[in-house]
Amino acid sequence: MSDTLRDQLLGLGFKPAPKPERKNDGPRRDGRPQGKGGNGNGKPQGAGKGEHAPGERRGPGGAPGKPGQHRGQGPRRPRSAEEMDLAKAYAIRAQKEKEERIEAERLKQEEARQRREAKAKLEELLKDKGLNDEAADIARHFPYGGKIKRIYVTAAQLTALNAGELGVVQLNGRYLLVTAEVLNQAEAVFAASVALKVDPDAPAEDDPYADPQYQVPDDLVW
Secondary structure (H helix, E strand, C coil), X not given: CCHHHHHHHHXXXXXXXXXXXXXXXXXXXXXXXXXXXXXXXXXCCCCCCCCCCCCCCEXXXXXXXXXXXXXXXXXXXXXXXXXXXXXXHHHHHHHHHHHHXXXXXXXXHHHHHHHHHHHHHHHHHCCCCXXXXXXXXXXEEEEECCEEEEEEECHHHHHHHHCCCEEEEEECCEEEEEEHHHHHHHHHHCHHHEEXXXXXXXXXXXXXXXXXXXXXXXXXCC
């Protein structure tokens, strides 16, 4: 409407039409009333089902939980007396096995030390006591260390050896022919070194290799 027509109507007594009032609490386009808080359901934000205040811990079923309690974990079940006794028995057994291993290792080292000392004394005892003859051509066989060993002797030495007047001692892989007296001294120092000791009172069949008929030819390979 132009200003001239509006002025003419006002001059004739017409009043201008009132402007409609705007309401803030009117219905929304989706038909739900407009509430406070801006979520459209009349409830404050963050107060819906399943929601809780920031920092609040919830236990099973949504109930507030204790601080430090993890969700889905209950209190640890205390161990029974039977479980405690079993754990104690295992600990005692493990400690005992450890002590046994330590003791076994100690004994092993002690035995090795004694063996080294005995061999050193034996070596000192047998210095210049060997009666081996380079011209000996008779092989005298004897068992030692689970195997058959041999030493070359003369005819006279063979007779003395079979009579127990001589003996054989092993030292550093060599077999030394020694007197019976030296043999007894060597046995007292390190018994494992005695390779051949003949008892003159023993029956001859106890030592089948004493008879010269068992002499093995030099060209025979064992």
